[in-house]
Structure formats: C-alpha cells, structure tokens
Amino acid sequence: MIIKRLGFACKWLDDPSETANMKIHARNRQLNTSTTTVAWLNRQTRAVAEQRLWDLMVHNITANQCLIQRVGSLDPNLRMVRLGSDMLPVYTEPSWRYFWSLPDVRAHCESALAKVGTIARQLDVRLSMHPGPFVVLASHRPDVVERSIDEFEYHATIARWMGYGQVWQDFKINVHIAGQAGPAGVRAAYGRLSPEARNSITIENDENTWGLDHCLELANSCPIVIDIHHNWVREGQYLDPRDLRVDRVVQSWRGVRPVLHYSVSREDVLDIRTTDTKPNMCQLLAQGIKKQQLRAHSDFYWNRAVNRWALSFWPQFDIMCESKSKNLATAQLYQQALGCETA
DNA sequence: AAGCGTCAAGGCATG
DNA sequence: CATGCCTTGACGCTT
16 A cells, blocks of 8 residues: 655644634644844854754754654655754854864764664654755856755755655655756756755746746756646646656656645635635736745635645645645645545 | 744745 | 745743
8 A cells, every 4th residue: 555645844833623723824842943143143152153053953954853743743645844944043054054064063964864863763753854945056156056066965965864865765855946056957966966856856846937847848857846836837837747748757756756846826816705715826817816926825725626736636646735724724635635636 | 922023045936 | 115925833922
C-alpha cells in the first residue's frame, strides 16, 4: 500500500478547539522556530549576540525535532512537513557567518541535526525546505547568482547534517526559476552545486514569468514541482491531471513519488459562499479582479470543488499544502480527501 | 493586549 | 517613484 501524503509548511498551529488559547493562529513555541535580525545583533555586544545565536540554534533544532516528532505521530498519510529557512539565522550574512564556522557551533549542529534526521527517517516523515525569494539562481547579475548558490548551499548543509542528500531526492529543496537568465541560468548554477544540493533541488513554476513549460526545460536535470494554484493564476485554466505535461513532471522525479504545491485564493478576494464550483478566471477578470489579488494564499481550503480538483492529483502526487492555517488547513483537506475516497 | 516600526537579501506587478 | 508580494510575518518596543 503506497503512502499518499498531505503536508504543510514550516509552522505548527495548535487547534483552538483543543487548547485554552482560542486564537486561530496560535503558534506553539515548543514546535516552532524563533529568529533574530542582523540589525538587532549589531546593536548588541559580541558576547550577547553570540549567546543569542547559540540559544536560537539550540531552540530551533530542538523545535524542529519536536515538530517532526509531532508530525510523525500523525496518520502516515500526513507525515510530510517543510522546515523553515530560519533554523540557523544569518547563516550566510557576511558579518555573522563566521559564527556558524566556530568548532563548538558546528559540533552542536552536526550531532543535534543528525539525531533529528534519524528521527525523521524512523517516523517516515517526508521533509523539504524552500529557500526564500532572494535565492535567484538565474539572475543576470553574477554577484546575485553567487549569493544565491551560497544561500542554497546553506539549505543543503542542513540536509547533509541531517543525513540527507546522499540519495536522489531523499530531501527536497525547492526554488523558483526566478531571474532573467531563465532555465539556462538555473542549468548553469546547477552545475556548480554540491552533490547533496543536486540530489535535493527541485524547480517550481511561478505565476508571473516562468511557468510550467519553462520548468519542463529543466526536467532532465531537476524534478519539477507543479504549483497548481499559480499555474491556474498564470494560465487561467485548471491543469488536467491527464495533461501530457503532468506525465513529464512525474518522469522528472525518476521513480520518486512527486510533490506538488496546492493553495487557493484568499477568502476575502473570492465569494466564499460558492464552495461547490471552481472559480472561473474569465469571469473574475471581467469583474475587475486582478491576477495579483488571486495569488495570495487563503487561510483554509474553503472551496470543496477546487479541493476535489487538487485531490485528483493525489494518486500520483504528494500534496504540499500552502495555506496560512498550516496543519489545521491540511487536516481539513484530509477530512475531505477521506470523504472523497469512501464516497 | 494590541498596535506599530523594524528587519539581509531580488525581482516582479501594480498604481 | 513607491508599495506589496513571495519561502515564513516575528520581534521588541510602546501604548
């Protein structure tokens, strides 16, 4: 029996019905990372700043371990989570990166993250990361490409410390093409990545410039992650799971079960009373709604028809849920998915 | 408790 | 030219 996963990104929210805290977006401090800023660090004495970075390192690695253990306690089909990029703050920032080379710092990262990786594998939790929008491997500016590779390798280092990256796609580090150099620029940067980074990189379509067809130009090198919502925003049509391009995406994963990204437009942009039909792009544009407004992610998966469409990919794809309500939204989608299967 | 200014970074769309 | 958005709004200070 194959495991079909639904995952969520970066943060665990406590279910308000199960806690005293009734706020919807109640972060759980034990399960979530904290961070700092370069400006704050620069205002402190060196000793205070280094202590803060040390404390953040210890807390964040522990928090990720707790998060993975929590996800590992869920139904096997829900054991997938994206780890936040802020695990080791200012890792590539010029004035503070020296901290992460200090021997005792490295020793802690190596041993603590090795343990986290072991736990993730024991519990069969599928992991990924998603570097921020500042990682532009295909920038036309060489210095930006340089820093982007550096930042990408920071993510690969975390994967390596956790024991991943030795095998093709045992860990996913996902980026957009971004940058004016397009697929050729990504290909050039790809050639400069470490083996672990090459084993982990995936390329995702965006809604503005570089769509699914551009991503497929890289399918021989990198697995392709389809963001089906942003593909809808870009093309105005709901991607058909039987589309030939979907086959090429599946093949780009070379036997590993592919992942796609699913989100839906915000509740305050569309009519959320209509939950049984998919929004029609032509109608929305005719109403004066701009594509930019449709990009932003909703709190929950409020449209059952769009959910059914997304879940029609589930037999072939693990689904990374990108909703502001995180694990709560994923649990909601999972309930509908179970209903679909028994119906 | 709530509100607000701040924060490393690139590239795009919109007004 | 300025603002907001995206991986992910969190943090710390003020009221």
